Amino acid sequence: MNQTFFISGIDTDCGKxxxxxxxxxxxxxxxxxxxxxxxxxxxxxxxxxxxxxHRELMEVKIFQEDLDHTTAPLVYSTPVSPHLAAEIDVKxxxxxxxxASTKILEAAYKYVxxxxxxxxxxxxxxxxxxxxxxxxxxxxxxxxxxxKLGSINHTLLSLEVIKQHEIPLHGILYNHLPNVxxxxxxxxxxxxxxxxxxxFPNALFAEIPNIEAHKAFIxxxxxxxxxxxxx
Numbered sequence: 001m002n003q004t005f006f007i008s009g010i011d012t013d014c015g016k017x018x019x020x021x022x023x024x025x026x027x028x029x030x031x032x033x034x035x036x037x038x039x040x041x042x043x044x045x046x047x048x049x050x051x052x053x054h055r056e057l058m059e060v061k062i063f064q065e066d067l068d069h070t071t072a073p074l075v076y077s078t079p080v081s082p083h084l085a086a087e088i089d090v091k092x093x094x095x096x097x098x099x100a101s102t103k104i105l106e107a108a109y110k111y112v113x114x115x116x117x118x119x120x121x122x123x124x125x126x127x128x129x130x131x132x133x134x135x136x137x138x139x140x141x142x143x144x145x146x147x148k149l150g151s152i153n154h155t156l157l158s159l160e161v162i163k164q165h166e167i168p169l170h171g172i173l174y175n176h177l178p179n180v181x182x183x184x185x186x187x188x189x190x191x192x193x194x195x196x197x198x199x200f201p202n203a204l205f206a207e208i209p210n211i212e213a214h215k216a217f218i219x220x221x222x223x224x225x226x227x228x229x230x231x
Contacts, residue, residue, distance in 0.1 A: 003228075004102055004112040005170060006039075006139040008130060010154035012118045014146040015175035015208070017050045020115045021057030022208055023142070023173065026219040027111055027228070028058050034111040035063060038072040039098060039133070040124055042117065043079030048072035050115060070104050073097040083123040093124050095133065111228070114139065120158055131165060140170035145192060147176050147185045155192055163199060171204030171227060172196065177211070 007023070009016040020036055027034040036058075041048040051072050055062055065071045074097060076085035086093045098114075105112045116122075116130050123129045134141060141162065145155045155172075162169050174189055189207065196203050204227055211217055219227075 002106045002110055002112075004106060004114055004139055005142050006114045006116060006134060006137070007142045007144060007173075008116040008120055008134075008158075009144040010119060010146065010151060010158050014144050014148070014151070014154075015177050016115055016144045017053050018057065018177070018211060019142075019144045019173045019175055019208055020050075020113050021054040022211065022217065023219065024054055024113055025058045026224055028060065029218050030221050030224050032111060032224075032228075033109050034113065035065060035105055035109045036071065036113045036115060037098075037102060037105055038115050038117075039074075039130070040082040040093065040117045041072050041075045042082055042085040043077070044075050045077050046075065048075055054115075065105060065108075070101045073101045081122055082117050083125050086125070095124065095128075098133075099137075119154075120161055131161065131167070134167050135165055138168060140168045142170050143172050145172055145174050145188075146178070147174075147188065148178050152188050152191050155188075156195060159195060159199065169200050169203045171206065174205070174207045176207065176209050 007016055007020050024034050024036050036054040038048045038050050041050060051066055074093060076089045078085045078088045082093060102112060120131045121129050143158060145151055172192060176185060193205055196205060206219060206223055209217055
């Protein structure tokens with residue numbers, strides 16, 4: 001069965017794009033047909049830098065679906081929250097374009113990894129946020145956390161919102177960038193894993209190392225099989 005996963009983060013610059021690209025690269029190198037999609041892209045004109053980064057991490061050429069904008073149907077020029085970027089460009093956020101693009105991609109690929117914009121409560125218009133999209137779509141969510149200071153608070157707050165709104169949490173990807181003190185990172189991992197065990201016992205957990213030092217990193221076949229065995 002073809003399946004789409006939504007990838008969001010605990011905040012801006014937590015490593016969502018890198019995590020999405022690494023996950024796609026891992027699936028691709030283990031023989032799965034996978035493509036990434038961008039929910040809403042801001043700060044670009046005509047194309048998505050995040051999609052381009054995904055392809056670099058996957059070590060593949062730009063797809064036809066990238067050229068025809070299927071993988072990034074909503075692109076705005078100013079690097080601000082989507083609702084404001086759309087108002088600045090005087091372009092409506094037509095969220096149905098995202099749904100339609102996902103359907104097209106699902107027809108051609110086993111896995112679609114849909115990367116969000118910012119965190120869960122980022123608004124895409126004056127009434128709705130990414131969280132509303134997740135509640136409506138009920139896509140399984142992969143949450144990206146990071147090693148930067150404050151990530152415990154941001155991660156646990158995000159998980160509380162996910163639990164409150166009954167969003168299906170598939171798992172957490174812990175990104176070791178920006179590579180702070182290792183003992184702090186290990187403690188953060190322990191806290192998050194303990195919270196998951198108590199509140200989301202079926203959610204998965206995996207770590208992404210500092211890719212500046214591990215440029216060829218992929219998640220192992222057993223990890224990929226564990227994360228995608230139900231799909």
